[in-house]
Amino acid sequence: LIVIATHMHAGDGNVHINIPVLSNDRRMMERASFTADKIMEKAVQLNGVVTGEHGIGITKFKHLSLERRKEFTDYRKKIDPDGLMNPEKLVDLDILEKVFTPSFNLLELEARILKYGSLSKLSMNIANCVRCGKCKPQCPVFYPAQNMFFHPRNKNLSIGALIEALLYITQRTQSTGFEILKNIEQIADQCTICHRCFTKCPVNIDSGLVSIGLRNVLQTMGFKRASVPTNLTLKYLSTKSKVLNPVLRTSLLGIGGTLQRTATRVFSPLIKTNGLKQNALFQLIKSPVAKSDTGTLRTFLPDTHKNQSIVFEPEGSIHTTVFYFPGCGSERIFSKISMASIFLLLENHNRVILPPPYMCCGYPFLVNAKKKEYDRMVLENIIILTQIRDMFRDLTFDACIVSCGTCMESLDEINLLQIFDCPIQDISEYVLNQDRSMKINQDYLYHTPCHDSLKETAMALLESHLNGNAIQKIPYCCSEAGTMALSRPDIANALLERKHQALKNHTIKEGAVKILTNCPSCIQGLSRHQGMKLKPIHLAQELALIKGGKNWEIKFKRIVCQNEVVTF
Structure with a gap:
């Protein structure tokens, strides 16, 4: 049985078609797709359009007129000439045959994949996110003016998308290299582990612990990168040796600190140069470190x-x-x-x-x-x-x-x-x-x-x-x-x-x-x-x-x- 439910925005004239289905029932999905097509065809026949306030999805694309498709394709070539964003979407009529989404019929297999990649616990931690955005104003690294949008809500969405991509690649290519996880590092790094988001989260997600979990996954898979200054600092903090301690302190805080402050002063006129300002070394000397006691x-x-x-x-x-x-x-x-x-x-x-x-x-x-x-x-x-x-x-x-x-x-x-x-x-x-x-x-x-x-x-x-x-x-x-x-x-x-x-x-x-x-x-x-x-x-x-x-x-x-x- 296919049930069609509708709701609408009176002011916009939008009618939303909702067809509840069981995603692991292929025959039911096919009947639902056929039903949706009949509704769209009728809407066009009545001089309506299949667009909505959320744009065009791949299921509605085929109901657009050739003229509208051409307009869209021409515009897309101007703003995205290399086709980087959603390749072939709203271009290829057979795109539905190429789309992958996780299936309930493969839950056991996918659970094993996630467990192998140390991702099962991580995916469970973010699964309850309701995307309310209450974490945004709390997050120290949420800074739109500098194009920094890595607040917990967005990070949870990104992690979920990467996990889906991982499941797709692993099952389609039989690869267990998990190379795509390298992209998680950018998400994991954008966090001060302050836990302020946790106090406002209605479903008690501690994004600080999620970030630590991401970093551990990267370390386990061999994808975690650490800078030389960080490794040297951790070496200093780990030693209790009466011989090594003074040597490391003098080297890092004394000589190293002096060199960094000198470099900041000498190279400060060059730091804003386009070719250099994104360089990792120049980023380290952009501002002087404090003198230790x-x-x-x-x-x-x-x-x-x-x-x-x-x-x-x-x-x-x-x-x-x-x-x-x-x-x-x-x-x-x-x-x-x-x-x-x-x-x-x-x-x-x-x-x-x-x-x-x-x-x-x-x-x-x-x-x-x-x-x-x-x-x-x-x-x-x-x-x-x-x-x-x-x-x-x-x-x-x-x-x-x-x-x-x-x-x-x-x-x-x-x-x-x-x-x-x-x-x-x-x-x-x-x-x-x-x-x-x-x-x-x-x-x-x-x-x-x-x-x-x-x-x-x-x-x-x-x-x-x-x-x-x-x-x-x-x-x-x-x-x-x-x-x-x-x-x-x-x-x-x-x-x-x-x-x-x-x-x-x-x-x-x-x-x-x-x-x-x-x-x-x-x-x-x-x-x-x-x-x-x-x-x-x-x-x-x-x-x-x-x-x-x-x-x-x-x-x-x-x-x-x-x-x-x-x-x-």
Whole structure:
């Protein structure tokens, strides 16, 4: 039985013909096609047309007049002379015989193909997308002005289309090379893994996890590309060697950073040249990287081994005990962030327990599809952190403190809350809630990180400590996104331009204006704005300056001398 249902737009005069069918019933499909043809023929006979507000589909094409077809063909030759867009569509009358769509009769075979390509879980993750577009305004890399339309809705549609193309190629050519998956890399790279889309998604699709899944698929199939700067950075972050660490730091952050800044200055007149501005090397030197702080956090602390932690006692009475996880950005690169964090905690009468040197939360490896390294690192972290908690089992911990949003996410993933039986908190939130009397006596700009350890509460938190001053929030991603600026400088540079414009739209007074943030990676991104009187600073550093004055670093070096190295 073929049932014909219609609905229409009264204003347009459109009549939509709906014929419900079972797509795995070939005879029913043939009868439905015959029925549709009869309806179209009758519409033309009554001086109607078969066009609609969505254009012409391949089933209606044959009902167009020869004159209309010729008009369309002539127009198409002008705008698409090579026939790249939908080849042969609306040209070849036999196109229906060449079209491929997945069939329910082949579900078992197609499920095996997807499983072989590590795509079964991925396809299930995006299958429930209702295409509502609520993710669009949340997405940091959705930037139409720079032709960046890779918000989750569009990405889900693209992934679905690529999976269908993969099924077609695999079944028609019996090929298992899966070369078409190389096209997924562009989709996978266009994501900062911020998870903001997840909070608005009505069907709970976490596009951050989808992007990580895509990168893992590419890595598994041997299609994942990684830039040399990214690989060198990950090598540095993975090593805890006392010999190799200083060498890599000097090479990458010292010599490498100096060379990059010099190249930016020397070649800046050429960067806008048409032949060069799309070059990957020139993309890397389009804006200068920030200078790292002198030395790591461990430069100012006693030498310890991988089975030792450090306990710092505050001057005077001890009110609470906290565990502080510095993370790579605060410990290795911008060490003043971790120094300021420890200083603030001790000044507020907290006993501070520090993990062994150079522990990485693993997040940079997770998002770069280094799953083997990530799994090893996570297991090692769980073992060490559990042993630290067991060593200090006589103490009650008030909080696990972080100064980085990705560290917070990673530690939450390994259930640090359960290990230490206390919440994971941002250093600035913890200190400002402890010390209600602390007052902020000047104006600032504020940048919200994609990975926000303050969970969108920074403005309210800071405003509660203002002393008649103002804080302006500057929208958009800083452009750094961890290693994205190294792996995909083209994406990062587009986001940098948008951030630059947002900063220009705000009044900047004479002298350097401080822009606060709570992410080490964002310090790097915000430092790339040449020619602007802008001074990016981590919120913990500014609070340390307010709390301890200009000489807070000297005081830090003195009070951390009161320490005890504990072997666990």
